[in-house]
Amino acid sequence: MRIIMAGASGLIGRDLSAHLRSGGHEVIRLVRRAPATAGEFRWDPAAGQLDPAHLEGAHAVINLSGAGIGDRPWTRRRIDELFRSRLDPTRTLAAAMAKLEHPPQVFISQSGSNYYGDRGTTVLRENSPNGSGIMARICHEWEAAAHGAPAGVRVVTPRTGVVLSRSGGALGRLLPLLRLGVGGPLGNGRQCWPWMTLPDVSSAFGFLLSAPLAGPVNLCAPETADVNALIARLAGALHRPALFRVPAPVLRLVMGKLADELLLGSQRMEPAMLAEAGFTWQHPSLAQAAAWATGRDQALGY
Template identity: 65%
Template sequence: MRIVISGASGFIGTALSGHLLAQGHDVVRLVRRPPAGTGEAFWDPAAGHLDETVLDGADAVVNLSGAGIGDRRWTKTRVREIIDSRLRTTTTLTAAMARLAAPPGTFLSQSASGYYGSSRQGLLREDAGPGKGMLAALCVEWEAAAHTAPAGVRVVTPRTGVVLSPAGGALGPLLPLLKLGVGGPLGNGRQYWPWISLVDEVSAFAYLLGSSIEGPVNVCAPESADVNAIVAQLAAALHRPAFLRVPAPALRLVLGGHLAEELVLANQRMEPARLMDAGFTWEHPALADAARWVASGGK
């Protein structure tokens, strides 16, 4: 397949591009600088600019663009940047598709577990409605923007949670602290995080590109785990203690109340129902498997 990817230089995009290339696919990365070769094409989503000929002949478009959600405090300016960076990139892609006589057959546009809000109880399958909060409202708009793709385009909106990787990823500064033996759970640790290893995240995206599934898809591992379990398993795999709990008030003080509540302290017990029903196979279905993989440096 010929696959055009936005956000290809990001954490997930880099891994996905490499995986697809290794599978023999033709990958074109959208960049905001002069292209370095035939595997890159220029676009300016802030200005809504993308030459539609870049998408001409493509089998699929993957949209992974967006400003980092948890890397800065949520000022009004930063929240606007988080929202705009997702909606503008998505609508720039769908508008370019609409200008083609034969648009790509598949549009895989990233969404997030934030769709379900920060304090949901019970098991969350894809048919659960949206929650409350900034991230939930953003994900509703983000997914709606993806569905402005032309009629006949199969639209998939993967709702991704916490991606575990030896490089840190969504674990941010927690993993280096655990390696030093000075880390621990965040808040009371009883909040569920919908986790998945980077290997399985990428495999799931590749699977969705080749499937007939459309609409929202929960992209997480089949085994549920709360933060206490995630930290304990990672610490055990690293042969380190993990007893320095970070209390919720400290997280709210350092990160800001809204960011802490919606990202770090959020309770989202997602189930990957549609992937399980489709027969997708995880390399790391259990948390212990993923923790050992992270501790081994991805070997």
């Protein structure tokens, strides 16, 4: 397949690009600077500028664009940037596809588990309603923008949970603390985090290129875990204690709204559509995921 990818420089984008290329696919990156190679095309999503010719002959478009959720404090200006950095690229891609006589067959545009808001222990499948909160609103508008793609394009909006990686992502700051034995749960630790290892995320995106699925798809592992279980597994794989719990009031004092939406919110998400379509996880259990994320999977035979 010839695949056009936006947001290829991020954690998922880098791994997914390598995964797709190893499978024999051609990946063309959309960049906001002068192209450095023949595998790059320039665009300006903030201005809505993308030459439709760049999408000619593409079988699929993958959109991973979006400013980092937890990179900076949530000022009013930053919240506006979180919206614009997702909606502008998505609308620009959809508009460019609409100008083609033969648009790509599939448009995979990322969304997030925060679509559901803070839902406690309610089991969340793809038909569960939109929740409340800033991120829930962003995800709702983000998905709606993706469905602006022309008729005949299969639109998939993967709702990605916490991505477990050996470096960067959600564990980028946590793993070093756990290795030192000074990490611990956040808040009461009973909030559910829908998780998935980075290799499984990339495999799932690759699977969605050809699987007969459309609309929202929950991207998470089949095993449910709350923060207490997740931290305990990671610390156990490192043979370290995880005793230094960070109380919710402290998180809110330091991080404001970000704490409630990103760290203290709970989504017990179930990957119903992936499972029904026959997707196979490399790390379906938390034990396997923790061993992989901490680099101990070979020693444990995973």
